[in-house]
Each structure stands twice: as structure tokens, then as C-alpha cells.
Amino acid sequence: MAIVIVGAGLAGGTAATELREHGYDGRVVLIGAEEHPPYERPPLSKGYLLGNDPLDVAFVHPREWYADHDVELRLGVRATAVDVSARVVRTTAGEESFDALLLATGAEPRRLALAEETGVPTAYLRTIEDSDRLKAAFGAGRRIVIVGAGWIGLEAAAAARAAGSDVTVFETAELPLLRVLGPTVAGMFAGLHREHGVDLRLGTSVTAADLAAADLVVAGVGVSPRVELASEAGLAVEDGVLVDARLRTSSPSVFAVGDIANHDHPVLGRRIRVEHWDTAINQAKVAAHNLAGGDELYEAMPYFFTDQYDLGMEYVGHGGADDEVVVHGDLEGRVFRAFWMREGRVVAAMHANDWDATDDLRAAVASGELPTG
Ligand SMILES: Cc1cc2nc3c(=O)[nH]c(=O)nc-3n(C[C@H](O)[C@H](O)[C@H](O)COP(=O)(O)OP(=O)(O)OC[C@H]3O[C@@H](n4cnc5c(N)ncnc54)[C@H](O)[C@@H]3O)c2cc1C
The missing domain is CATH 3.30.390.30 (FAD/NAD-linked reductase, C-terminal dimerisation domain)
Incomplete structure (x- = not known):
């Protein structure tokens, strides 16, 4: 029996690990568009971006782990189509047949057209390369403009300040993280950043003039789940790939986890899609058991963390x-x-x-x- 995993991020890497650690001895094929083996993204806006931690801490395993555990890791390979009835994934390197398929294609940053059109250097923060670009741009006296005071924008602001940059953050809401945390705790985050010297412009839509003098604009305006493969394969998609309480999509042999999964949460009694580290890991573990014939519900509550200053x-x-x-x-x-x-x-x-x-x-x-x- 062959299990194919599309997306070699945290969820994909964790699923492959769980399959091997629980004795599954069939084929495991892990297909990833990036050149890196699976890695965790939190260090990219924290310890690694700050220069406190080496990149090694981010990897799920050293590269040789995959061959040592008979996981067929295909890096720099993109899955281009899934034929659910023929049970085949087409890729930029050929095709892979599967008995069971896991989609773990994650999410990608929303583009900030305003910044790109002004011609100011504009960066996003999702990959190792993005983090390296920010790290190189941050430094004493550099003018960094951050658009969006969500988790990514605030963590980038903290790292830019730690490097001595002048930091201005634009946010359309009246407080950072207001929609997630409500005014009491969101107000605490506003105070934290102002105390550390961030020029926090709240309730403000950024204009081209605001960006003009920046050395770098960092856009942290949210992410979109990468659902194209799933929707073109005919799977049910609505703000992510719809999965049931067992993380199964509308096709019985296909599961989806992590940032793309819009999950029918059995404890909450409603659908949620969670873009967090803990969910990517723990959904991947449950899905691995179900891919190998198990019958587990995913019942964990969402959990996340942040470090700022x-x-x-x-x-x-x-x-x-x-x-x-x-x-x-x-x-x-x-x-x-x-x-x-x-x-x-x-x-x-x-x-x-x-x-x-x-x-x-x-x-x-x-x-x-x-x-x-
Ligand atoms: C900078 C940063 C900091 C973060 N900090 C925190 C934090 O502090 N706490 C927290 O809880 N969460 C944090 N997160 C969120 C967390 O990293 C994500 O929820 C997690 O990475 C989701 O894992 P995933 O495997 O679903 O998706 P991803 O990590 O996005 O991985 C998906 C992978 O699939 C690949 N892929 C996509 N399409 C294809 C295809 N067609 N073919 C082949 N490969 C494909 C992508 O290239 C990517 O490598 C952070 C995220 C970022 C970007």
C-alpha cells in the first residue's frame, strides 16, 4: 500500500514521521515544492530572525532521516493535479499512485498590491528565504514599514526593533489583534509595542505615500489556504478543504490537515480552520493513523504561542x-x-x-x- 503526502511542510513531515514511528511499513512518498526538507516556521519570525538560533532548530528532522526511514522525499517537486478516481497525483517530476493521499499544502501570504505597485522593496514572511531577506534588511537606522498588526506583523516589528530599525506599523483595526483577542488583551499588545519604540498607526489604511520612504515594506496581511489542487480534483472546498471530524475530505481515500483543513470539530460542534503550529502537528498525527486504516477523531482545542520582546x-x-x-x-x-x-x-x-x-x-x-x- 502507498501513502502519498503532498506538501512537505510541518504537517506533511509530521505525518510521515508518525507513520514510520507507528510501524507502518508500506511506501511513504512526501512531495514538497520547496528545496528544504520539512521545517517549522515559528523560528523564522522569532529566534532565527533575531539571530539567536541557528536554522537547524527549525527542521523537523535532518535531511538524512527521510532516506534512513524509507520515506521517499521529493523536494523541489510540485504536485500539479490529483485524479481521485484513478488514485494518481501528477507532479512536475512525473506521477505517483496512491492508496491513500494526504493534502498538506499549507497557506501563502496575501499579496499587498499597493506596496508592489509603488515599487518600494516589499517582502512577505513565510519561508526560510523570506526570513533571510528580512534579517538582511533589518539594522540600525533602517526604515521598516510593516502593514498589518497580526501575529506575523507584530513579531516582525519586534525583530526589526531588536535590530535597531525604525519601525512603523499600519493597521486598519483600532488595535492590533483586535479580532482575535478583543480590546482588553489587544490593548496590552499595543502598549507593548509602543513601549519598545514602534510607531503604531492604528485605525489607518496605509497609502502609497506612507510607503514611499521605506527601505523595506513587510506585508503581514494574512494568508490564503492553498486549495487549488483540492478544488480542481473536485473535492469540497470552502475557506479551506472541508474535512470531517476524522480529517477525511469529501473523497474517502483523501485526507487534509494543517493550514488548509477546514475541520468539522467534534467538541466545538462547528467548523474551524486554524493556521497554527500545534494544529499542523497534531492533525497530522491523527491523519497518519487514519491514512493507515485507523478511525480517530481530531478533538484537540486550538493552541498557539507568540514571543515578542x-x-x-x-x-x-x-x-x-x-x-x-x-x-x-x-x-x-x-x-x-x-x-x-x-x-x-x-x-x-x-x-x-x-x-x-x-x-x-x-x-x-x-x-x-x-x-x-
Ligand atoms: C513566520 C511564521 C511564524 C509563525 N509562528 C507561529 C507561532 O509562533 N505559533 C503558531 O502556532 N503558529 C505559527 N505559525 C503558523 C505555522 O507555521 C503554520 O500553521 C504551519 O506552518 C502550517 O503547517 P502546514 O504544514 O499546514 O503548512 P506549511 O507550513 O505552509 O507547509 C506547506 C508546504 O506545502 C508545500 N506545497 C504547497 N503546494 C504544494 C504542491 N502543489 N506540491 C508540493 N508542495 C506544495 C509548500 O511549499 C510548503 O512547503 C507561523 C507561521 C509563519 C509563516
Whole structure:
């Protein structure tokens, strides 16, 4: 039996690992458009971009692991079409037959046409090469304009400031991360960046004139799931590839995980598509079992983390900007736990700089009960 994985990113690499670690001994073919073996992206906007960590920390395994574990790694190869009924993937290097297929094609940055049209050097942050480009551009006195105060924009801003750049961030919302975190915690992030010298322009649509004097514009305006293969193959697609609670697409022999998967979450009782590291890893593990004939549900709550300056945070659950937020601890001092409440129940929780909190936060989200402060 042959399992083909399209997309050699974190999810694809993790699925191949899980198959081998759990004794699957059929063929595993891992097809990746990039020249690098699977790697994690968080260091690209944190330790690696800051110059604190070597690139090695990002790789899922050293390159030789794949041959040593009989994983047929095809790098620099793009899958161009999937024929679901013939069970064949066509690629730029030929074709691969499969018994079961995993799609893990991830997401790509949305382009910022305004910046590209002005002719100012414009960068995105998704790949190792992107991170290298930013690292080379950041430095004392460099004028860096960042468009979008989401996770990528804020982490890039922190790295640019650490390198001594002059940093201006434009964001159309009234606060950074407002849509994800709501005003209480989003306000904390605004204060954090202003204290570190970022010129944060909120509630502002960037114009060509704002970009004109920049040495580099970094566009962090979100990503789009790469769904073309799936939709052209006739699979059901709607804001990502639709998968059931077991991560199976509308075709029984095809699964999808990671940034592209719009998952029917059995605990939340609704569909969510999550663009986070933890989801890529843990969905890949469940899908690997199901690809090899298992029958597992994916039930984990979304989890993510960020590091910016001296602030580290972890978040678990699925809150929204309209939920009531209860804070335990010192919001101003940035050592606290926060709980997102909906109809009297905890739906999400995070901590800032309180690293013993993680298990308690997970328990609060699982039970729905607000801990005593
Ligand atoms: C700079 C950065 C920092 C981040 N930091 C955090 C963080 O702190 N915390 C957190 O939770 N999450 C973070 N994330 C998000 C996290 O990295 C993603 O959720 C994760 O990478 C998703 O994994 P994936 O395997 O689904 O997709 P990807 O990592 O995008 O991998 C997909 C791979 O598939 C390949 N591919 C696509 N189409 C084809 C094709 N047709 N044929 C062959 N190959 C193809 C792509 O080239 C790519 O290599 C960060 C992301 C970035 C970019």
C-alpha cells in the first residue's frame, strides 16, 4: 500500500514521521515544492530572525532521516493535479499512485498590491528565504514599514526593533489583534509595542505615500489556504478543504490537515480552520493513523504561542472579540492569565509570562469553569 503526502511542510513531515514511528511499513512518498526538507516556521519570525538560533532548530528532522526511514522525499517537486478516481497525483517530476493521499499544502501570504505597485522593496514572511531577506534588511537606522498588526506583523516589528530599525506599523483595526483577542488583551499588545519604540498607526489604511520612504515594506496581511489542487480534483472546498471530524475530505481515500483543513470539530460542534503550529502537528498525527486504516477523531482545542520582546504567551481554545474577558493577575505588568467567557463558560484562556499556567488553562477550557482568581 502507498501513502502519498503532498506538501512537505510541518504537517506533511509530521505525518510521515508518525507513520514510520507507528510501524507502518508500506511506501511513504512526501512531495514538497520547496528545496528544504520539512521545517517549522515559528523560528523564522522569532529566534532565527533575531539571530539567536541557528536554522537547524527549525527542521523537523535532518535531511538524512527521510532516506534512513524509507520515506521517499521529493523536494523541489510540485504536485500539479490529483485524479481521485484513478488514485494518481501528477507532479512536475512525473506521477505517483496512491492508496491513500494526504493534502498538506499549507497557506501563502496575501499579496499587498499597493506596496508592489509603488515599487518600494516589499517582502512577505513565510519561508526560510523570506526570513533571510528580512534579517538582511533589518539594522540600525533602517526604515521598516510593516502593514498589518497580526501575529506575523507584530513579531516582525519586534525583530526589526531588536535590530535597531525604525519601525512603523499600519493597521486598519483600532488595535492590533483586535479580532482575535478583543480590546482588553489587544490593548496590552499595543502598549507593548509602543513601549519598545514602534510607531503604531492604528485605525489607518496605509497609502502609497506612507510607503514611499521605506527601505523595506513587510506585508503581514494574512494568508490564503492553498486549495487549488483540492478544488480542481473536485473535492469540497470552502475557506479551506472541508474535512470531517476524522480529517477525511469529501473523497474517502483523501485526507487534509494543517493550514488548509477546514475541520468539522467534534467538541466545538462547528467548523474551524486554524493556521497554527500545534494544529499542523497534531492533525497530522491523527491523519497518519487514519491514512493507515485507523478511525480517530481530531478533538484537540486550538493552541498557539507568540514571543515578542520580553513577552511570551500561550493561548488555548477558540474565543472571539465579542466574548467577555476576565483577567487574573497584572495586565499592566504583563504577567497574567485571561479567560474568554461566553454564556458563563470559559471558551478560551491565555497566559502572559506565567509559564506554570498552561495545564490550568487547558483544564479551564475543557471544563468551561472559571478558576478562582
Ligand atoms: C513566520 C511564521 C511564524 C509563525 N509562528 C507561529 C507561532 O509562533 N505559533 C503558531 O502556532 N503558529 C505559527 N505559525 C503558523 C505555522 O507555521 C503554520 O500553521 C504551519 O506552518 C502550517 O503547517 P502546514 O504544514 O499546514 O503548512 P506549511 O507550513 O505552509 O507547509 C506547506 C508546504 O506545502 C508545500 N506545497 C504547497 N503546494 C504544494 C504542491 N502543489 N506540491 C508540493 N508542495 C506544495 C509548500 O511549499 C510548503 O512547503 C507561523 C507561521 C509563519 C509563516
